[in-house]
Amino acid sequence: MARKRKLEAAPGLDEADRTLHSAFGDAASSVSRLYSQAMAQQRHASRAGELHALEKLSQWILRRRAEEPTLTVADIMAHIQCEMEYGGGRDAQAAPRSAHRHPLVVDPETAFKPLQTSGVNQKTILY
Known part of the structure; x- marks a missing residue:
């Protein structure tokens, strides 16, 4: 992860700038966390779809082999x-x-x- 900047060390920032900077940092962290959760959910859904497709194929093969060896x-x-x-x-x-x-x-x-x-x-x- 990127190194966080030290806001306190920056001269000339008033309280409003600090508040804005803090809110922006919190929002950026929330977006990053949301993106990570969405990617994890997509991986999970993709894997579940793969397993479902393999199960359907396996059942089809078993049914078909019972009909025609x-x-x-x-x-x-x-x-x-x-x-x-x-x-x-x-x-x-x-x-x-x-x-x-x-x-x-x-x-x-x-x-x-x-x-x-x-x-x-x-x-x-x-x-």
């Missing part, structure tokens, strides 16, 4: 992309796959390994 990285990436585009919830599950979407290319050799390999070692393109 072969779940690939491409399936997971397509779900994540759909969630990001449509904001999650029911709309994301019922959202049509539009023709203007950019293709997602997944290379199983360089991407994450699938939860259960399907024996296919080629690139998968999703639309």
Whole structure:
């Protein structure tokens, strides 16, 4: 933190100047404290959002694996992309796959390994 200035040592300041200087210093400290609290709250909210998203993804994977045992990285990436585009919830599950979407290319050799390999070692393109 910056070194505080010694107001008492400054010659020629009357009581009104000292009061104004003190009020300004108090206000600056309050703004700094408020900013620090807001940043801490944002970090906390961001982390909570990350955990919520991971929990939703984990639940989706478990549900999907119960329905279909072969779940690939491409399936997971397509779900994540759909969630990001449509904001999650029911709309994301019922959202049509539009023709203007950019293709997602997944290379199983360089991407994450699938939860259960399907024996296919080629690139998968999703639309």
